[in-house]
Amino acid sequence: MIVEVKGVRKTYDSGVEALRDVDLSFPKGQLSTLLGPSGCGKTTLLKIIAGLIPKNGGEVLVNGKAVHGPGPERAFVFQDFALLPWADVLRNVGFGLELRGVERKERDEVARKYIAEVGLKGFEHRYPAQLSGGMRQRVGLARALTVDADIILMDEPFSSVDEQTRRKFQEDLLDLLRHHQKTVIFVTHSIEEAAYLSDQIALLSPRPGRVSKIVRPAVDRSKSPDEIRRDRGYLDTVDEIWGILRQYV
Amino acid sequence: MRMLLSLVVWFALWEIVGQMKFSSIVPPFSAVIEAGIEILPTEKFAKAAIISLRSFGLGMALALAIGIPLGVAMARVKGVGRLLGMWVNIFVSAPISALVPILMAVIGIGETTVVVTVFLFAVFVITLDTQVGITHADRSLVEMARSFGATRRQLYSKVLLLSALPEILAGVRLGAIRGVKGVVIGQLLVAIIGVGELFETYSNNFLMEEFWALVLIVFLFAFAVSEAIAYLERRVEYYAAAR
Ligand SMILES: Nc1ncnc2c1ncn2[C@@H]1O[C@H](COP(=O)(O)OP(=O)(O)O)[C@@H](O)[C@H]1O
Numbered sequence: 022m023i024v025e026v027k028g029v030r031k032t033y034d035s036g037v038e039a040l041r042d043v044d045l046s047f048p049k050g051q052l053s054t055l056l057g058p059s060g061c062g063k064t065t066l067l068k069i070i071a072g073l074i075p076k077n078g079g080e081v082l083v084n085g086k087a088v089h090g091p092g093p094e095r096a097f098v099f100q101d102f103a104l105l106p107w108a109d110v111l112r113n114v115g116f117g118l119e120l121r122g123v124e125r126k127e128r129d130e131v132a133r134k135y136i137a138e139v140g141l142k143g144f145e146h147r148y149p150a151q152l153s154g155g156m157r158q159r160v161g162l163a164r165a166l167t168v169d170a171d172i173i174l175m176d177e178p179f180s181s182v183d184e185q186t187r188r189k190f191q192e193d194l195l196d197l198l199r200h201h202q203k204t205v206i207f208v209t210h211s212i213e214e215a216a217y218l219s220d221q222i223a224l225l226s227p228r229p230g231r232v233s234k235i236v237r238p239a240v241d242r243s244k245s246p247d248e249i250r251r252d253r254g255y256l257d258t259v260d261e262i263w264g265i266l267r268q269y270v
Numbered sequence: 271m272r273m274l275l276s277l278v279v280w281f282a283l284w285e286i287v288g289q290m291k292f293s294s295i296v297p298p299f300s301a302v303i304e305a306g307i308e309i310l311p312t313e314k315f316a317k318a319a320i321i322s323l324r325s326f327g328l329g330m331a332l333a334l335a336i337g338i339p340l341g342v343a344m345a346r347v348k349g350v351g352r353l354l355g356m357w358v359n360i361f362v363s364a365p366i367s368a369l370v371p372i373l374m375a376v377i378g379i380g381e382t383t384v385v386v387t388v389f390l391f392a393v394f395v396i397t398l399d400t401q402v403g404i405t406h407a408d409r410s411l412v413e414m415a416r417s418f419g420a421t422r423r424q425l426y427s428k429v430l431l432l433s434a435l436p437e438i439l440a441g442v443r444l445g446a447i448r449g450v451k452g453v454v455i456g457q458l459l460v461a462i463i464g465v466g467e468l469f470e471t472y473s474n475n476f477l478m479e480e481f482w483a484l485v486l487i488v489f490l491f492a493f494a495v496s497e498a499i500a501y502l503e504r505r506v507e508y509y510a511a512a513r
């Protein structure tokens with residue numbers, strides 16, 4: 022277990038109770054999904070794990086140690102990309118390293134490597150405004166990879182990416198993350214996306230968010246992406262999750 | 271191009287009205303230009319220009335050095351914003367010229383008063399626009415920087431100030447235009463130095479050609495400063511297009 026969430030509670034200043042006593046474990050090297058209806062507290066939970074917003078109770082443990090703020094072992098991929106509009110792709114991807122004081126030459130080198138890995142070679146000197154949504158999110162992903170964090174936190178990274186690009190991106194993402202053996206916590210509200218990507222799916226109930234069930238899709242990952250999408254285990258998982266979530270809608 | 275054309279029309283009109291000799295207050299445009307060409311190389315003008323530029327430069331430097339940090343503080347520290355918000359908003363639209371006589375009484379008659387006048391003319395709009403820029407800075411960029419371990423200092427220098435740069439520059443441009451007004455009004459009311467002194471001399475001696483020539487020169491200066499900043503703004507806008 023690399024990340025553990027114990028009894029985490031969150032009530033916003035506005036009085037909205039977003040999370041109530043959430044207990045969850047995220048196994049090392051696996052991709053875990055937080056899945057639930059819109060507004061159930063998925064982003065809130067992810068940002069608490071990232072140390073970006075304070076919690077009202079409970080603990081977040083990373084490798085057994087309680088964390089209270091952001092740390093170098095966790096990197097975040099944002100739903101709205103959060104790219105610096107005045108910086109080109111190269112500088113955006115290397116921004117995490119820049120903040121850590123890594124020399125220009127060294128960080129550019131590392132950034133170039135990950136730009137190539139996410140499939141953006143040749144776009145180093147473009148600005149975010151010149152890129153499509155899918156490409157911008159690839160920049161966001163590359164930035165998270167360059168800082169060499171073990172844990173990648175992703176908040177609905179594909180929600181502003183169009184459908185065709187999304188599939189390809191999902192496949193690339195699986196390859197990349199498996200290759201780098203990252204522990205991934207992934208937020209989505211798409212059942213298919215969760216079933217396709219995840220080793221473990223935590224279903225959250227509507228507000229206040231609680232864990233209502235943990236599903237482990239029995240999907241054979243050695244198959245090709247198209248085979249997986251026709252796989253029994255994949256389809257059963259989608260059905261099972263839908264059976265649980267339908268009572269919330 | 272269109273602006274140039276409309277200027278030509280206005281100057282032609284001015285020339286015609288001037289040639290009709292309605293009043294000595296409106297000399298022909300060509301005579302004004304001639305007077306301008308005559309004034310520019312004189313030592314008297316150079317001296318006045320240097321004093322005025324120095325007051326303008328010092329006043330603007332003060333306005334930037336105080337206005338920008340103040341705007342940032344108002345946006346980032348709740349208490350400061352609440353404490354000063356109302357005052358900045360009042361002073362940004364208040365007739366600052368009314369304060370100049372008070373300044374004269376407090377600081378005395380001299381260059382310092384003019385510097386302070388420029389400062390007061392320019393500072394509030396700079397503060398206000400900086401505050402707006404920082405307040406509207408993309409929150410998710412701030413979160414992003416924090417998630418990658420940005421220090422406070424980095425958060426300001428690498429995210430917040432750059433993010434607010436379009437608004438800050440707009441404030442600086444408006445501040446600079448007001449600053450030019452501040453120099454002239456300050457020097458006119460204090461009435462002994464720089465361009466203000468020249469204005470005083472010309473109008474007392476009914477040297478209307480020279481008077482209007484000086485007005486044109488001051489306008490041109492304000493226009494040039496504002497265009498220079500606007501050029502910077504456009505370059506920044508280009509990179510900030512995706513905000
Ligand atoms: N900064 C905030 N202040 C007050 N309420 C918030 C804030 N952020 C989120 N909420 C509320 O908390 C609940 C959970 O939000 P969020 O975690 O964004 O849900 P999700 O990501 O699952 O859609 C929602 O009802 C939302 O309106």
Ligand SMILES: [Mg+2]
Pocket residue numbers: 063064065177
């Ligand atoms: Mg969300």
